[in-house]
Amino acid sequence: MPEGPEIRLAADKIEAALHDRELTEVFFAFDHLKPYSRSLTGSKVLAVETRGKALLIHTNCGLSIYSHNQLYGRWMTRKAGSMPKTNRQLRLALHNHDYSAYLFSASDISVLETGQQAQHPFLARLGPDIMSAPVADVRRQIKDPRFTRRCLGQLLLDQGYLAGMGNYLRSESLHVAGIHPDRRPTDCGVEELDRLASSILKLARQSYRQRGITNDLVRARALKAEGLRRSEYRHWVFAREGRPCYRCCEKVIKTRVASRRLYYCPRCQA
């Protein structure tokens, strides 16, 4: 499943096609949404917002389109009227005079009154968003008493803890902060937790700007120049089982936490 940085990159493409343009045609596949087509047609798209792994398209008619891609949803944009070649089921199409944006396969789509997002069951339970929240909010959330007794390896996939986190960012941020995945916030010092908050934000935003690279950028560039493949220089520890840790040369360990693979260095993250 794509993580915060990949969702934001996808949103950028949709925003480039729709922002500040008038919708000339709106198609919903689901019957209960069809009545909204008329209200949305003729409205202008004001912004494309990401909230964790959900997307909100805000318009100037007082309505916002909410979608969550889950595992299979996929957005595609094309020149106006040109249809992507795919066997996927079309669920939503937004057209303007220049471009068309299509959402395939997703089933979690709704139309909300702008400003009523707080009542949406998924949006209401999201923690601070790692792509947009200020560091102070993330620091506070990481120490929030509601979460202190669960291990960080689990918490960092909980969208109610931090929205937009995902599997590679979990391994990478724990490694950069030097924290073992079995530790709970209550086991960590304030400085460690603040370091974790900073690592999460730094890595998420770097990954967004550098198309998924979370490794130290100087090292990544050097490894690339040596001829290594992207998968080999992309991360500090993620997907590097048995390879030497870049900091201490100890072998990276692969384990499973919350049913997803997790990588860490047993020495740097003792």
Ligand SMILES: [Zn+2]
């Ligand atoms: Zn190490």
